[in-house]
Amino acid sequence: MSKFKKKGGNELPAISTASLPDIVFMLLFFFMVATVMRDNSLKIKNNLPSATEVEKLDKKNLVMFIYAGAPSDAYKSAGTEAKIQLNDKFADVKDIASFIAAERATKREEEIPQLTTALKVDRETNMGLVSDIEQELRKVNALKINYTTKKGSDMK
Amino acid sequence: MAKRSAPEVNAGSMADIAFLLLIFFLVTTTIEVDSGINSKLPPDIPPPDVKIKQKNIFTVQISTDNQLLVEDELMDIKDLRKAALEFIDNGGGTGDAKCTYCKGKRDPESSDNPAKAIVSVTHARGTEYGSFITVYDQLAGAYTILRNQYAERTYNRSFTEMEATYKDTKSSEFKSSKLKDKIEDVKNKYPRIISKAEPK
Numbered sequence: 001m002s003k004f005k006k007k008g009g010n011e012l013p014a015i016s017t018a019s020l021p022d023i024v025f026m027l028l029f030f031f032m033v034a035t036v037m038r039d040n041s042l043k044i045k046n047n048l049p050s051a052t053e054v055e056k057l058d059k060k061n062l063v064m065f066i067y068a069g070a071p072s073d074a075y076k077s078a079g080t081e082a083k084i085q086l087n088d089k090f091a092d093v094k095d096i097a098s099f100i101a102a103e104r105a106t107k108r109e110e111e112i113p114q115l116t117t118a119l120k121v122d123r124e125t126n127m128g129l130v131s132d133i134e135q136e137l138r139k140v141n142a143l144k145i146n147y148t149t150k151k152g153s154d155m156k
Numbered sequence: 157m158a159k160r161s162a163p164e165v166n167a168g169s170m171a172d173i174a175f176l177l178l179i180f181f182l183v184t185t186t187i188e189v190d191s192g193i194n195s196k197l198p199p200d201i202p203p204p205d206v207k208i209k210q211k212n213i214f215t216v217q218i219s220t221d222n223q224l225l226v227e228d229e230l231m232d233i234k235d236l237r238k239a240a241l242e243f244i245d246n247g248g249g250t251g252d253a254k255c256t257y258c259k260g261k262r263d264p265e266s267s268d269n270p271a272k273a274i275v276s277v278t279h280a281r282g283t284e285y286g287s288f289i290t291v292y293d294q295l296a297g298a299y300t301i302l303r304n305q306y307a308e309r310t311y312n313r314s315f316t317e318m319e320a321t322y323k324d325t326k327s328s329e330f331k332s333s334k335l336k337d338k339i340e341d342v343k344n345k346y347p348r349i350i351s352k353a354e355p356k
Binding site for chain 1: 168178292300
């Protein structure tokens with residue numbers, strides 16, 4: 001017993017807080033890096049139209065995104081015609097069915113009816129392409145859609 | 157020159173500075189929430205053969221050069237909401253189809269009641285998506301106005317406010333079944349029937 005007492009002495013040694021800034025900086029960097037928005041990798045122009053009757057898309061994990069629009073300046077080689085983008089790649093209308101199937105496979109079965117497809121379409125796209133997308137979605141029975149828009153009005 | 161040892165910089169406040177930065181980033185990084193107009197596609201089965209009276213259909217056509225043809229007449233986008241409002245709230249029906257809560261003109265040549273009134277949007281393949289959304293937004297807006305008016309008359313509060321309260325986790329009526337019934341009632345009185353025809 002006395003052996004330990006002697007070692008402790010009268011004063012408690014101060015805990016070194018020198019590494020605390022490092023720990024906090026690590027956390028800081030983690031948050032700075034982790035909050036990168038996915039939209040950076042868009043290969044198309046995506047100037048969304050504005051609307052006033054908007055509803056928020058909650059339950060982010062239950063949303064599938066389909067982008068469409070003309071290829072952006074960096075991807076001029078892909079042509080000027082409006083294209084569909086699924087998961088960072090240009091895609092064809094035919095690929096939508098497999099894309100939806102792949103998305104559904106990652107979800108639990110009871111969540112599938114709640115899945116919403118968000119159409120992020122550039123405002124200058126022709127409706128023909130949007131109709132084609134919708135027809136494909138109807139074929140695979142993905143009926144809940146959301147025309148993603150900015151809040152505001154386009155009325156002059 | 158005499159050799160002097162450099163005084164040690166006190167790093168004790170470093171942690172506080174880092175914490176301040178951390179909290180700043182935590183608070184300011186709001187992850188963008190997408191919003192948009194919800195819609196439902198019809199299932200991919202042949203539609204049942206139901207006869208719909210022409211007077212119950214409000215046709216809106218958008219041409220390739222983004223012009224509007226409403227009920228076969230050229231119309232400006234500014235007048236669309238009002239025209240749709242009048243059509244939906246007309247309540248010209250008699251007998252079973254009579255609309256007791258409509259405040260419209262009761263023109264027998266226009267829609268019977270809101271549940272029967274169908275707004276049909278047709279567009280060409282070349283129509284711009286932006287103008288389609290504007291039209292769709294205006295039509296959806298007409299329904300919102302009617303729902304708000306009905307809710308004000310019946311429950312003394314607007315429909316938009318009711319829906320916001322229902323979804324608000326902080327309100328006392330969060331997910332309350334009473335409020336839900338009211339919302340459903342308003343929705344049933346003015347169901348949003350906007351049909352989107354395939355382009356020809």
